[in-house]
Amino acid sequence: MRGTARALATAAAALTLGLVAACSGGSGSAGEPPVDQARTPQDRKTVTLKYWTSFPAEATLTETLAEFERTNPGIEIELDVLDGDELRKRLPEALEDGEEIDVVGLPIQEMTDTVKDRLRPVSEWESALPDGWRSRLDERVIEQAGKAAGDGKLYSVPMGSAGGAIMYANASLLSELGEDFPETAADLESIVTRVKKELPDVRPVVFSGEPRRLEEILFTVSGQSDPSLAADVLAGRRPWNAPDLVAALTAYGSLFERGVLDKSALNLKGDRPAELFGQGKALFLVDDSAQARLLSASYRRTEGIAVGDVAAGAFPVVLPGGKPVARGLAGTGLAVPKSSKHTKEAARLVEFLALGDGVPEWAADMTLIPALKDFEMDSAVLVGEPAKEGYAKIRELVGTGGPAYHSPEAFLSRVEGEVIGDLVRGRITPKNAASKLDKEWAGGRYDGK
Structure with missing residues (x-):
C-alpha cells in the first residue's frame, strides 16, 4: 500500500502549521508578516523518498516511518509494502524501467544477485552513514550480504538475520x-x-x-x-x-x-x-x-x-x-538503486532503520533478529524468564x-x-x-x- 507514512506526516504538518498560525498573530513589526508566516510551504524544499519493501509489516512501518519523518524534517516517505512474491516480480521490472525508487528492502539471499546491476554498491554512498557503521553490525551478517551477489561487493546494509x-x-x-x-x-x-x-x-x-x-x-x-x-x-x-x-x-x-x-x-x-x-x-x-x-x-x-x-x-x-x-542467514537488507536521485537522504533512512531508533520499533515484531550488536529488546515485549531466555537463545x-x-x-x-x-x-x-x-x-x- 502506498503513501501511508506520508499521509500521516502531511496531516501532522497541517495541524502544526495551523497551531503556529493561531499562536503567532500580532507578532512581528507593523505591516510585516511574522517570520513563520512569511515562509510558505513552497519555500521549504521537501524530498520524498520512495521506499519499496516486503518487511516489516505495514502497520509497523507506518509508525516507524512517522517517527523518522518527525526527526528528519524535509524528508517524507512514500511507502510501498509488497508481499514477498510481488516484490520478487515487480522490483526487477521497475528497476529495469528506471523507476525512481530510493530505498529497497531487499531479501538478501533471494534477490541481490538478480538486481545487483541496478543497485548502487554500498561503497558509493556509505560516506553518508556514520563512521564505523560496519563495526556496529554483526560481522557474519555483513559477510553473508557481501557474498550474496557473487562479485564480492556489498549492495545492501543488513537489517538482521x-x-x-x-x-x-x-x-x-x-x-x-x-x-x-x-x-x-x-x-x-x-x-x-x-x-x-x-x-x-x-x-x-x-x-x-x-x-x-x-x-x-x-x-x-x-x-x-x-x-x-x-x-x-x-x-x-x-x-x-x-x-x-x-x-x-x-x-x-x-x-x-x-x-x-x-x-x-x-x-x-x-x-x-x-x-x-x-x-x-x-x-x-x-x-x-x-x-x-x-x-x-x-x-x-x-x-x-x-x-x-x-x-x-x-x-x-x-x-x-x-x-x-x-x-x-542475512534476511532483509536496505539498498539504494542507481535510479535514486536522493542518495544522501536515502542513507539517512537506511541509518535510522538499520542502526538507529527505528530498530527497536520493527524488532518488536520479532520476525527478524536485528544485526545491530548493542540492540536490546524492550522489556515490555518479553515478560517472564522463559521469554527472555528463549529470545536470547534464538x-x-x-x-x-x-x-x-x-x-x-x-x-x-x-x-x-x-x-x-x-x-x-x-x-x-x-x-x-x-x-x-x-x-x-x-x-x-x-x-x-
Whole structure:
C-alpha cells in the first residue's frame, strides 16, 4: 500500500502549521508578516523518498516511518509494502524501467544477485552513514550480504538475520510435567514417551512436512557435528554422499523410526503446525526464528493463542558429540538503486532503520533478529524468564556459527524434498538417499541460483 507514512506526516504538518498560525498573530513589526508566516510551504524544499519493501509489516512501518519523518524534517516517505512474491516480480521490472525508487528492502539471499546491476554498491554512498557503521553490525551478517551477489561487493546494509531450526515449547505444560527443555534427542524421546502415555490428546512435536522445513532439520542435525557441511555440499566442495552427510541422514531417519518425530506431522503444511501449538494441542513446535513472536505475551493475547508461557531453544542434539546450532542467514537488507536521485537522504533512512531508533520499533515484531550488536529488546515485549531466555537463545543460535546455506529452489522442490520425505517415511535407506541426491546434483541441472 502506498503513501501511508506520508499521509500521516502531511496531516501532522497541517495541524502544526495551523497551531503556529493561531499562536503567532500580532507578532512581528507593523505591516510585516511574522517570520513563520512569511515562509510558505513552497519555500521549504521537501524530498520524498520512495521506499519499496516486503518487511516489516505495514502497520509497523507506518509508525516507524512517522517517527523518522518527525526527526528528519524535509524528508517524507512514500511507502510501498509488497508481499514477498510481488516484490520478487515487480522490483526487477521497475528497476529495469528506471523507476525512481530510493530505498529497497531487499531479501538478501533471494534477490541481490538478480538486481545487483541496478543497485548502487554500498561503497558509493556509505560516506553518508556514520563512521564505523560496519563495526556496529554483526560481522557474519555483513559477510553473508557481501557474498550474496557473487562479485564480492556489498549492495545492501543488513537489517538482521533469520534462521532455524528452532524448537518452541509450551513452557507451562512442560513445567506441569516436571520436565526441562530437552537438550538431546534422548531427552526429547523421554518426554515424547511420557506425552503419548499421559496426554493422549496432545501431539508431542509438530512441524511442517514441506521440503524447506525437512531440509532445515536435516542440515541442523548435520550442522551439530559439522556446521560447514551443508554449505560445502551445496557449493560442490563435498558430495551429497559424503560419510558425514550419510551419518546425518541415518540419525535423522532414526528419529522417525523411534517415534521421536511422528510421521503424521509430515502431512502438516503452512501455518498449521503453529496453529496446533497455539491451540495448546502440541507440546513442541519446530519452526524458524520468525515464530519468536510466540514468546511475546501481548502477541499471544492479541492472536488468541491458548498457551501460557512459551520457551525456545535449539533443536535437540542428535549425533554424539554434537553441539546446538541453527542456520543463520542475512534476511532483509536496505539498498539504494542507481535510479535514486536522493542518495544522501536515502542513507539517512537506511541509518535510522538499520542502526538507529527505528530498530527497536520493527524488532518488536520479532520476525527478524536485528544485526545491530548493542540492540536490546524492550522489556515490555518479553515478560517472564522463559521469554527472555528463549529470545536470547534464538539470537545466539541465529547469530553465531551455525550452518549458513541457501538451497536452489528447483533442486529442493523437485529432488531433495522428495528424497528426504522418502527417507523419513522409511521408503529408502540413508545410503541410497545420499546416492540419489548426489547423482541428481552431479547432473549439472542445478547451479545454486
